[in-house]
Amino acid sequence: MKNLSDCRVLIVDDARANLDVLVEGLKSDHRLSLALNGEAALQLAARTPPDLVLLDIMMPGLDGYEVCRRMRQMPETADVPIMFLSSLEDVQDKTRGFEAGANDYLTKPFEMLEVKARVRSLLKAKAYSDAVKEQMASELRVAREIQMGMLPHDLAALERAYGVELGALLEPAREVGGDLYGACAAAPDRLVLFLGDVSGKGIPASMFMVRAISLARLLARQVVEPERILAQLNDELAVDNPSGMFVTFLCAVLDPGTGRLVVANAGHCRPVLLREGVPPSWAVRNLGTALGFEPGLAFERTELTLRPGDAIVLYTDGVTEAFNAADECYGNERLLADAGALAGHSAADSAASLHRQVLAFARGAPQSDDIAIMTLRLGDRPEREAGPRMTLELRATPEEVMRGVDVLRAFCLDLGIPEPVVHPLTLALEECGSNIVNHALQRDAGRAFRATFWHADGALHVELRDPGAEFDPTRAPSVARAPGERDDEVGGWGLQLVRRSVDRLWYRREGGENVLRFTKQLGAPGEASPGGAA
């Protein structure tokens, strides 16, 4: 909080004698500025906003009431404490003073001690209220950081994994907002995007937004169809919702291998579909109902096939309802036209350009609503061409692990992968599968794990998923002991063999499942198996 001695008091009075008395009384307590008339006072206040104003009423030119009213309209002095010092002592005069916006009114002749005391009191109250506002502002800044932290950050990893381009941005109208977007790698053939808008603004909207986004991310991994994701999200949000908040929501699931995009809409503005050489269009026809009103609703799906280079633009109504100074809104037609002009641009560029165009349109009018934009463009690089893929369900027995090994071997040989590369892959699968059976699934033949193999980007990929107890085979070798094993050294052999057999190995825990993935580069034909993933 500011020191009282550092506070600046602006004294306004046309009589020099009065000024001298006040200066004499206050000069050792605070910094002072002086003005002999209303005009001078306003100019001085605009240049160097004071912390408090002592204002005479009867002055030539602008009287004190007018000065006070004008100060209340200037942003620099709208909140500054103003105290009238006047010989006018009727109740009407005092009332007029308070109605003009003053905080206090002292009649002349005054006791200097009383003036000093009231000045100090007003300054302390102001300093306290400033500190509270700063505290709130700083908490809102932290809330914004937390909220922004929930948005997906590593779009580059998703772009690489799925062969797409992604652009995304979010500008809250206040420190925290109710717009949201997300992108999840739900499965090798499932990229899930969502974008939504919570009713209202500020802290209540952002809290509902956090709830919606956390649920959506969880559902995206467990549920395949977007219309079912919306239905379950709606069922969850519609209960325990006493303030009746709702969220409009779009969910889109892309299979990058086929370009198939399935979109479900819950009352949100329709995304724009961009195809090169074709006019822009709306990606879905129906609007649907927003989430959170009542449980048990069903939602429709729209299926599209994206070709390489095609793009889809998702946005919130902060875009279409951006107003300019002439009270015109950006609107749907302008959006279609501007987005259409961006067909062929990269996804990131499209999102940024669209945002710039909206800002240029609004041209300085304050942003009334949160703005979120997300763009997806299907890559046209040849490596994106997804090759063959196979998925197996293997029960938790050693024999099933070896069945998986046999299938993998046949899959690789069919693709013409040479034996020196196939062998380490099968070894890695045997070791990892055994770990899953022995440790994560406890040799329970009634439980199963899923193995997926696919060929893409010049490498062979294997992903293993099991619903067992959390088990990260890439850590502490002693964990990888088979049941009954005593030798600590021996326990690390499986992991060593895996690491030396593959190029990349990584584990994550996702949606209640262990997910282990490894890849081996295939290299030029005839290359012997290279060294591995350390």
Added chain:
Amino acid sequence: MPLEIKIVQNTTARNTGRTTVALAGSLDTATSPELERRLSPVLPVCGKELIFDLAQLKFVSSAGLRIFSMVRKQLKDRGGQAVFVNMQPQINEVFEIIKALPGMTVFKDLAEFDAYIAARQRSHEQD
């Protein structure tokens, strides 16, 4: 791939001599319990040398290596040794990666092993 196990014992009443275990196919998490079962009655009476002939072994995982390690230790405790011969390249590579069977004796083939044994016996006789 299944595992075929052929055990040839060439031992004496005093438990000297050697036993050869020829493996064919795949020694992995599914087949290693079978090898353990077949070896368990043989180990106490296998003589001084247990030779694993791996000429036909196409696949080995850490499950198989554990059995080899256990056998090697048991034999060493009795003053004997476990020996591995005729390894295919990918099997040899696995042994190389692990490098964790200390004092593990690997010979290119049986002839090399026999020559080694003969040389050792000669040096014994000279002592």
